[in-house]
Amino acid sequence: xxxxxxxxxxGWTKIxxxxxxxxxxxxxxxxxxxxxxxYHKADVASAAIPAIEERLVEATALGxxxxxxxxxxxxxxxxxxxxxxxxTVGDAWPVATLLYQKFQFKYVAMLLVGGILIRNxxxxxxILKPGVxxxxxxxxxxxxxLGVHYVWSDVVRVGGTGMILAAVFIFGTAITVMWLSxxxxxxxxxxxxxxxxTGVCGVSAIIATAPVVGAKPRDMAYAIGTILxxxxxxxxxxxxxxxxxxxxxxxxxxxxxxxxxxxxQLIAAAEWYGEEARNTAVLINAARIMLIPLIVVxxxxxxxxxxxxxxxxxxxxIRAKFPIFILGFFVLIIxxxxxxxxLGGPKSAGTPFWAMDAVYKWxxxxxxxxxxxxxSIEDMKKAGGTAFAIGSGAxxxxxxxxxxxxxxxxxxLLRVGGG
Amino acid sequence: MDGEPHTDEAMxxxxxxxxxxxxALNLVHIRDPYLKQxxxxxxxxxxxxxxxxxxxxxxxxxxxxxxxxxxxVKECVEGRRDVKELDWKFDVLDGxxxxxxxxxxxxxxxxxxxxxRRRRTRIAALKPRDVAEKLSSLRSSVPILVVxxxxxxxxxxxx
Numbered sequence: 161x162x163x164x165x166x167x168x169x170x171g172w173t174k175i176x177x178x179x180x181x182x183x184x185x186x187x188x189x190x191x192x193x194x195x196x197x198x199y200h201k202a203d204v205a206s207a208a209i210p211a212i213e214e215r216l217v218e219a220t221a222l223g224x225x226x227x228x229x230x231x232x233x234x235x236x237x238x239x240x241x242x243x244x245x246x247x248t249v250g251d252a253w254p255v256a257t258l259l260y261q262k263f264q265f266k267y268v269a270m271l272l273v274g275g276i277l278i279r280n281x282x283x284x285x286x287i288l289k290p291g292v293x294x295x296x297x298x299x300x301x302x303x304x305x306l307g308v309h310y311v312w313s314d315v316v317r318v319g320g321t322g323m324i325l326a327a328v329f330i331f332g333t334a335i336t337v338m339w340l341s342x343x344x345x346x347x348x349x350x351x352x353x354x355x356x357x358t359g360v361c362g363v364s365a366i367i368a369t370a371p372v373v374g375a376k377p378r379d380m381a382y383a384i385g386t387i388l389x390x391x392x393x394x395x396x397x398x399x400x401x402x403x404x405x406x407x408x409x410x411x412x413x414x415x416x417x418x419x420x421x422x423x424x425q426l427i428a429a430a431e432w433y434g435e436e437a438r439n440t441a442v443l444i445n446a447a448r449i450m451l452i453p454l455i456v457v458x459x460x461x462x463x464x465x466x467x468x469x470x471x472x473x474x475x476x477x478i479r480a481k482f483p484i485f486i487l488g489f490f491v492l493i494i495x496x497x498x499x500x501x502x503l504g505g506p507k508s509a510g511t512p513f514w515a516m517d518a519v520y521k522w523x524x525x526x527x528x529x530x531x532x533x534x535x536s537i538e539d540m541k542k543a544g545g546t547a548f549a550i551g552s553g554a555x556x557x558x559x560x561x562x563x564x565x566x567x568x569x570x571x572x573l574l575r576v577g578g579g
Numbered sequence: 580m581d582g583e584p585h586t587d588e589a590m591x592x593x594x595x596x597x598x599x600x601x602x603a604l605n606l607v608h609i610r611d612p613y614l615k616q617x618x619x620x621x622x623x624x625x626x627x628x629x630x631x632x633x634x635x636x637x638x639x640x641x642x643x644x645x646x647x648x649x650x651x652v653k654e655c656v657e658g659r660r661d662v663k664e665l666d667w668k669f670d671v672l673d674g675x676x677x678x679x680x681x682x683x684x685x686x687x688x689x690x691x692x693x694x695x696r697r698r699r700t701r702i703a704a705l706k707p708r709d710v711a712e713k714l715s716s717l718r719s720s721v722p723i724l725v726v727x728x729x730x731x732x733x734x735x736x737x738x
Contacts, residue, residue: 293619300621364622371625371632377640380614380633423622449622481624527621 171290178291179526182533186525189274193267199256202245205238209249212238264399267521268432268528272395275532284533295530299427300485302523306442307492308506308513314443314576315493318410321573322417322444325565329418330451331458333554334359338462346546349375352459353383354547358554360455361448362387362422368456368481373463385542386551391422392535394555395429402433409433410574411566413440417448418562421555424531431524439576446486453481581608582643585728589695590648592726594655594665596693603666605689608644609676610637641671677713684719691722698728 212235219227242248259265278284284292334355341351352373356365363384370380398420402412412433420426423445430441457477495503496513504511566574590606597604614633618626648669656665672679684692696711711725 289616293616296619297621361622363617363620364624367618367620367623367629368625371628374632377614377633377636384614384617424620452622452624480628483622483624 175291175294178288178293179295180291181288182292182295182526182529185274185529185533186271186522189267189270189529190522190525192270196256196260196265198241198244199253200260201241202247202251203253203257205241206247206249206251206253209235209238209242264403264432266432267525268428271525271528272428272532272535275529276535276537279533279535280537288533292530292533295526296424296534297527298523298530299424299527300523302520302527303427303442303446304485304488304492305516305520305523306439307489308496308517309439310443310493310576311497312493315490318440318574318576319443319447321569322414322440323447325414325418326444326448326451329558329562330359330448330455332359333558334455334458335462337550337554338459341546341550346550347376347379348463349373350379350383350546352463353380354386354550354554355462356452356455356459357383357387358421358551358558360452361445362391362425364423364449365452365455368452369459372456372477373459379545379547381542382545382547383551385540386547387421388535389540390551390555391420391425392540394420394559395425398429398559399433405563407563407566408571409436410440410571410576411569413437413442414444414569414574415562415566417441417444418565419555419559421551421558423449424527427524428528428531431528436575440574443576446489449483450486452483453478456481581640582647583695583697585695585697585726587647587695588728589693589724589726590651591655592724593693594651596691596724597667598655598659598665602690603668605668605670606644606648607670607672607680607683608641609672609674609679610641611676612637612673613675645669645671677710680710680714681717684714684717684721684723687721689721691724693724693726696725696727 212231216228216231216235219231242251245253247253263269337358338351338355341354342348346354349370353366353369353375356369357363359365366375366380366383366387369375375383394416398416399412402415407415413430413436416426416429416433416437417440420429426441426445427438430437457474460477496505502512504513506513506517508514593604593606596602612633615630617623618630623629648667652665652667656663680692680694683689692714694711694714696709711723714723715725
């Protein structure tokens with residue numbers, strides 16, 4: 161009984177109102193996204209059908225069986241999109257296309273922007289705060305489920321490339337920031353958390369490193385504010401910048417995984433950009449977050465930190481700071497790579513992996529609702545001091561160098577095939 | 580008070596006023612749990628260790644604030660021939676500083692509130708309102724004395 165009781169999180173009832181709020185918010189937004197997407201597809205179909213019909217007539221006259229077959233399939237697909245909204249050829253829904261395609265106003269953007277507006281205009285009642293905070297980690301099960309999209313060849317090629325890039329970027333940033341901080345007389349505490357925060361995954365790395373380097377509360381507030389400020393700014397700037405520069409989805413996924421300072425924001429930006437971007441970003445991010453314990457150990461070594469009389473235990477630190485949930489992601493990759501017929505795949509309807517893939521978006525949606533509702537402009541305004549100078553330098557450098565690197569690598573090396 | 584220069588200046592003003600007027604002085608240190616909320620960051624590892632670190636920092640700061648206040652009281656009382664002792668109290672509260680001080684004002688147990696105010700830079704307009712600003716906008720019958728960060732230096736320079 162005691163063991164059972166220990167499984168219950170103390171004060172779990174406090175999270176219910178906020179969690180329910182996030183679920184309702186996610187359901188509303190996912191439905192708006194669905195309707196907007198449906199009308200956008202119908203708008204595209206309405207314009208495309210006459211041209212396909214013309215091609216079909218030409219192919220029939222020429223007796224080109226292959227072209228007839230292809231045109232008929234396309235026609236059926238477009239007609240279905242039009243039928244979904246009870247439309248006919250000639251109908252137009254330009255607003256849906258403008259919002260959905262031009263402004264990329266998809267569920268990620270709606271949840272984040274909507275959440276930010278609710279939080280910062282109307283405020284979040286105290287009763288909702290614990291649940292909103294609890295909703296954010298629901299991205300984790302979503303990431304684990306995404307393991308069904310990968311096979312080992314992806315892990316070796318994209319993940320291997322990503323691991324090398326992540327290691328170079330993480331240690332490059334951390335070493336540069338810590339070295340410059342020491343050179344210019346910044347305290348070890350602030351230098352350590354900014355090195356880890358700008359290097360690995362923002363606030364998560366600050367949480368892991370702060371106790372080890374003995375960061376002071378004021379420095380932590382400045383550092384967290386700075387990371388949130390730049391992470392949020394990059395979340396909204398990079399997808400539009402990527403589109404303007406014509407970057408492919410796999411390249412964008414790699415770029416966001418290397419450049420965006422905070423993990424939640426990088427997953428959101430990649431999901432927003434497209435499915436292929438998300439697949440690449442999640443895999444490279446998996447490689448990146450596994451380096452958190454190493455960066456903590458590096459900070460311990462760099463600042464010559466000694467534990468209370470017994471020194472810092474290397475393996476204990478690695479164990480304590482390792483993100484165990486990521487192992488679930490790799491277990492699903494192994495199962496997917498094994499090709500077990502019963503498990504199927506994300507595109508094989510009615511199979512377990514298909515069912516899992518169908519729910520990942522809901523975990524993401526509730527998590528993004530929590531993230532949007534947690535982005536407080538007041539928190540970001542706390543950015544300042546030396547942390548701001550370090551953060552702005554590191555963020556700009558990672559964005560520019562990351563862009564150059566992914567452009568040089570090209571799309572194919574970064575594309576997840578999924579078997 | 581929290582050991583920052585502006586709150587130190589406010590503490591000295593409050594001490595001078597209390598000694599001059601012969602009234603009791605209540606010093607308040609507020610432990611702001613603001614940083615604790617970030618322990619729920621999605622990939623945060625070592626959450627317990629982080630929360631313990633933040634709590635330890637808050638407690639150390641409260642102890643330092645108390646020690647600094649006791650030493651200032653001793654110094655002030657010893658420096659004045661007309662006063663032998665001061666009736667003082669040091670309280671530690673937990674929560675948002677502006678909310679906690681507003682609650683104290685509402686209780687109406689104090690004749691005056693003395694606050695320090697950090698020096699604001701040119702980009703201050705972009706920053707959140709500070710505690711002094713938030714409290715000044717409250718409807719209250721308790722007078723509030725806001726001591727700017729440089730006030731003490733200028734006062735001493737001006738003689």
